[in-house]
Amino acid sequence: MKNVVIIGASGYSGAELASLIAKHPHFSLKGCYVSEQSLDKNKLLSELYPEHTGLLDTFLLPLTEQALNVISDQADYVCLCTDHKVSVELAPKFLALGKKVFDLSGGYRLANSDDYDNYYGFEHPSPDWLEKAQYGLAEWYAPEIKKAQLIAVAGCYPTAALNALKPLKDANLLSDEPVIINAVSGVTGAGRKANMATHFCEVSLAPYGLFNHRHTPEISQYLEHPVLFTPHLGNFARGILETIYIKLKPNTSAAHVEQAYQVLADEPLIRLKGSVLPSVKGVVKQPYVDIGWQQQGEQLIVVVAIDNLLKGAAGQAIQCMNIVNEQPSYLGLKENNV
Ligand SMILES: NC(=O)C1=CN([C@@H]2O[C@H](COP(=O)(O)OP(=O)(O)OC[C@H]3O[C@@H](n4cnc5c(N)ncnc54)[C@H](OP(=O)(O)O)[C@@H]3O)[C@@H](O)[C@H]2O)C=CC1
Numbered sequence: 001m002k003n004v005v006i007i008g009a010s011g012y013s014g015a016e017l018a019s020l021i022a023k024h025p026h027f028s029l030k031g032c033y034v035s036e037q038s039l040d041k042n043k044l045l046s047e048l049y050p051e052h053t054g055l056l057d058t059f060l061l062p063l064t065e066q067a068l069n070v071i072s073d074q075a076d077y078v079c080l081c082t083d084h085k086v087s088v089e090l091a092p093k094f095l096a097l098g099k100k101v102f103d104l105s106g107g108y109r110l111a112n113s114d115d116y117d118n119y120y121g122f123e124h125p126s127p128d129w130l131e132k133a134q135y136g137l138a139e140w141y142a143p144e145i146k147k148a149q150l151i152a153v154a155g156c157y158p159t160a161a162l163n164a165l166k167p168l169k170d171a172n173l174l175s176d177e178p179v180i181i182n183a184v185s186g187v188t189g190a191g192r193k194a195n196m197a198t199h200f201c202e203v204s205l206a207p208y209g210l211f212n213h214r215h216t217p218e219i220s221q222y223l224e225h226p227v228l229f230t231p232h233l234g235n236f237a238r239g240i241l242e243t244i245y246i247k248l249k250p251n252t253s254a255a256h257v258e259q260a261y262q263v264l265a266d267e268p269l270i271r272l273k274g275s276v277l278p279s280v281k282g283v284v285k286q287p288y289v290d291i292g293w294q295q296q297g298e299q300l301i302v303v304v305a306i307d308n309l310l311k312g313a314a315g316q317a318i319q320c321m322n323i324v325n326e327q328p329s330y331l332g333l334k335e336n337n338v
Pocket residue numbers: 007008009010011012013014033034035036037038039040063080081082083084086104105106155156188189190191192193308309312313
């Protein structure tokens with residue numbers, strides 16, 4: 001058994017992760033933490049999420065200096081379900097204690113520290129750890145994830161986009177033009193903290209972050225191809241749907257596209273749907289990536305759907321933890337059909 005501690009356990013991704021760990025055959029939930037000032041400290045996690053009564057009757061503890069000593073003694077794995085700015089400060093502390101750190105934030109995903117000034121609005125405080133961090137896109141980097149001490153679990157929108165596009169890029173089917181990604185996310189993607197722009201009653205369907213969303217460099221870095229990425233916030237609770245417009249290289253046939261996707265055919269958490277187009281409904285509360293596509297000549301439209309809190313966050317974190325623990329990556333995800 002590996003002992004796991006979650007920092008930021010009261011948030012949407014943290015609570016989702018806590019529920020997966022509590023049910024996992026090889027992980028034991030050793031502690032759930034929030035900030036020292038949290039309004040939720042010393043409450044039961046199941047008080048915030050009553051659907052987990054019985055499973056998560058675990059106290060939310062403040063992350064004090066004393067708590068760091070307890071974590072030092074008790075934890076094998078530390079999961080950071082905190083804002084990027086919090087994660088970049090916390091990760092080196094746990095890494096110095098020799099812990100394996102799984103960071104669900106974007107704090108360690110980008111290779112170039114200048115991108116943190118440009119897209120995240122802060123100077124990265126640990127360029128050395130940034131260099132050592134391994135990107136946690138489970139289906140693509142398992143050997144590297146297995147060896148790393150710091151895993152930067154891939155972002156939600158990038159997880160969908162990269163699984164849809166990397167097969168085509170690797171098969172050399174993309175023309176040089178930027179790929180256009182139109183994405184819609186449910187409101188849980190914005191986290192649990194109250195905010196007028198993401199208040200459920202205020203949300204209709206609107207784009208945001210044109211040209212400058214932090215997932216633009218994340219997608220283009222790991223795709224090694226330019227992208228035009230436009231996220232939208234939709235009036236549903238969870239799920240992401242991306243419609244991706246691709247200009248193919250001349251003479252690319254349907255068989256070439258089909259063949260390219262075969263690289264993912266045996267992945268237990270990827271469902272290739274061919275010309276049947278995915279929907280949010282098909283993936284909500286599911287650990288899967290659903291990918292469908294249709295082609296007309298050199299134009300290819302790929303549609304990809306994930307649950308932002310599972311494959312886009314907690315589910316993929318579990319995959320990375322399984323890989324580090326030398327277990328099948330879907331353990332605790334697929335067989336329970338979460
Ligand atoms: N929501 C999603 O769909 C996805 C989120 N992510 C990433 O995961 C991370 C968490 O996101 P999400 O769950 O949505 O966020 P939430 O806002 O829902 O939760 C944030 C959590 O962090 C805690 N927290 C805040 N400050 C501190 C601190 N200084 N020390 C310890 N705990 C702290 C909060 O509790 P309190 O403030 O009460 O202390 C809360 O538990 C973010 O980096 C996000 O980008 C990644 C993929 C998808």
